[in-house]
Amino acid sequence: MSRAQNVSLSLEGVSISFGSTAVVKDTSFDIGIDELTALVGPNGAGKTALLNAICGIYKISSGSISLFGERIDGSRAPEVASRGIGRSFQHAEIFPKLSVLDNLLAAEHKNLHSNSIAQGFYYGKYLRREVEARARVEQVIDFFELEKYRKQPAGGLSFGLQKLVGVARAVCTKPKLLLLDEPSSGLTREEKEDFARFLLRLRFDMKIPILWVEHDMQMVTDLADRVIALDYGLKIAEGTPDEIIKNPDVIASYLGIADTEPVG
Amino acid sequence: MNLLELRQVEVAYNKVATAISAVSIEVPVGKITALLGPNGAGKSTTLKAISGFLRGENAEVVSGEIIFDGKKITGMPPYEVSKLGISLVPERDKVFELLSVDENLRAVSMSSSDVQDAYELFPLLKNLKVKTAGYLSGGEKQLLAIAMALMSKPRLLLIDELSLGLAPIVVSSVLKELLKIQKMFDLTILLVDQNALSVLKIAEMGYIIEDGHIVFAGSASELLAHGDIMEFYVGKSDGSGDERTYRNVKQYRRKRRWWG
Numbered sequence A: 001m002s003r004a005q006n007v008s009l010s011l012e013g014v015s016i017s018f019g020s021t022a023v024v025k026d027t028s029f030d031i032g033i034d035e036l037t038a039l040v041g042p043n044g045a046g047k048t049a050l051l052n053a054i055c056g057i058y059k060i061s062s063g064s065i066s067l068f069g070e071r072i073d074g075s076r077a078p079e080v081a082s083r084g085i086g087r088s089f090q091h092a093e094i095f096p097k098l099s100v101l102d103n104l105l106a107a108e109h110k111n112l113h114s115n116s117i118a119q120g121f122y123y124g125k126y127l128r129r130e131v132e133a134r135a136r137v138e139q140v141i142d143f144f145e146l147e148k149y150r151k152q153p154a155g156g157l158s159f160g161l162q163k164l165v166g167v168a169r170a171v172c173t174k175p176k177l178l179l180l181d182e183p184s185s186g187l188t189r190e191e192k193e194d195f196a197r198f199l200l201r202l203r204f205d206m207k208i209p210i211l212w213v214e215h216d217m218q219m220v221t222d223l224a225d226r227v228i229a230l231d232y233g234l235k236i237a238e239g240t241p242d243e244i245i246k247n248p249d250v251i252a253s254y255l256g257i258a259d260t261e262p263v264g
Numbered sequence B: 001m002n003l004l005e006l007r008q009v010e011v012a013y014n015k016v017a018t019a020i021s022a023v024s025i026e027v028p029v030g031k032i033t034a035l036l037g038p039n040g041a042g043k044s045t046t047l048k049a050i051s052g053f054l055r056g057e058n059a060e061v062v063s064g065e066i067i068f069d070g071k072k073i074t075g076m077p078p079y080e081v082s083k084l085g086i087s088l089v090p091e092r093d094k095v096f097e098l099l100s101v102d103e104n105l106r107a108v109s110m111s112s113s114d115v116q117d118a119y120e121l122f123p124l125l126k127n128l129k130v131k132t133a134g135y136l137s138g139g140e141k142q143l144l145a146i147a148m149a150l151m152s153k154p155r156l157l158l159i160d161e162l163s164l165g166l167a168p169i170v171v172s173s174v175l176k177e178l179l180k181i182q183k184m185f186d187l188t189i190l191l192v193d194q195n196a197l198s199v200l201k202i203a204e205m206g207y208i209i210e211d212g213h214i215v216f217a218g219s220a221s222e223l224l225a226h227g228d229i230m231e232f233y234v235g236k237s238d239g240s241g242d243e244r245t246y247r248n249v250k251q252y253r254r255k256r257r258w259w260g
Helices: A047-054 A077-082 A100-111 A115-119 A123-143 A158-171 A188-205 A218-223 A243-248 A248-255 B043-053 B078-084 B101-108 B112-121 B123-127 B140-150 B166-185 B196-202 B218-224 B227-234
Strands: A007-019 A021-032 A038-041 A062-067 A085-088 A177-180 A210-211 A227-232 A234-239 B003-013 B017-028 B034-035 B060-066 B086-091 B155-162 B186-194 B205-210 B213-219
Touching: A021 A038, A021 A047, A021 A062, A021 A227, A021 A234, A038 A047, A038 A218, A047 A177, A047 A210, A077 A085, A085 A158, A085 B034, A085 B086, A100 A123, A100 A158, A123 A158, A123 B166, A158 A177, A158 A188, A158 B227, A188 A218, A188 B227, A210 B123, A218 A243, A218 B186, A227 A243, A227 A248, A234 A243, A243 A248, A248 B166, B003 B043, B003 B186, B017 B034, B017 B060, B017 B186, B017 B205, B017 B213, B034 B043, B034 B196, B043 B060, B043 B078, B043 B086, B043 B155, B078 B086, B101 B112, B101 B140, B112 B123, B112 B140, B123 B140, B140 B155, B140 B166, B166 B196, B196 B218, B196 B227, B205 B218, B213 B218, B218 B227
Parallel strands: A038 A210, A038 A227, A085 A177, A177 A210, B034 B186, B034 B205, B086 B155, B155 B186
Antiparallel strands: A007 A021, A007 A062, A227 A234, B003 B017, B003 B060, B205 B213
């Protein structure tokens, strides 16, 4: 099969600008249907802007974005979500007053294709659907090992856990593609290992293609199938993790020599 | 000599939910002390208890005492704590996003010469003077927050999640800046971070907090030599010294924690 048939998300010549400032310039890449692709780059390189453009929060100024061959640029965020893109946010952005369970149910209800009148008339059918929704949310809670926190208001959880709830919420929408924005920042090594387990299961068992923004380069090299590096809105490198960590441009702009040089 | 001492501090939210209990921490003067632990262990709560920000969250210190420079500061409101010389760099909402860098600094300064001093200390911020703080990158924002915290000329600096969300190259430069400032002003710092390895390189003392209890305390080198801490916080298993890879997380079996 040619690569074109195996592509989930495809960006061609995408540029994003805020007024006269270009934050992403002429960036193109594809994500395969069974790939965990990491997006790395310094703070302010345009990683989050790119995710926002993919899920319809920002408008792109040129280029095209397609999901499974269909153009999604120009669509508004709710439409992009219903086409099957699930997303977690850098600053969690969960509903702080709702419990973890309700946060996830809110996302799962995206899949309830009925309005309140239909729910009134076809109560039995709607009820079955509601039961399914709850069962699915419980599966996701099991998957991410959130049982302990299901009844707690999400806003009271620690930042790392809030982000995990954000990822779980994205998974609840049954996405065809997942966008994760720094899901592991604020986690200890042990918690990152747990997260790595979830990520591998999403990739291999649930077979969801993932675009993953991450700063922990050890996680990236160990887990990602492919890495895309951005700097100042430009794609400076793309390849396997091994190629990326040896790329001189990536070392100069992003990695530094921090790992070998003792601080101070 | 200890600049700050927590003695058997217990904090409860809404008077019932205990967040930390019997936490005793000693922060020696002129040194960097690290507080490490998993999510939800009570690290931020500890910093909030010291800086007086618990009130805003309907929480309070229910027992134990916090001593700063020989004076009891338990339950003091944040403005009085900061007058004594304690500054907090919070985890989130650390700068005024809608103000420029210059306005941010002026908002917390006593005089315009203080702002000039800050620019001399952080030349990077001078170049960003008119930029809106909300558009700064993570590393720039962190430096601005540290510069703002230094405005009140604190003797003790509390930093929550120094390296959160920062690129690797930025983490090392922020750590270097911090170390430089610490030496320059002979500052005492209590640092919370997830990046155990790089923080323990600049810290002298370290505390591990889990589930609201201090489970391990010692010098940074003791912590780095401790098998369990390497296992849980750095990812190096006993004996081999090799780092485990994330790819084979399914294959290895974790050791039981030492406090079971």
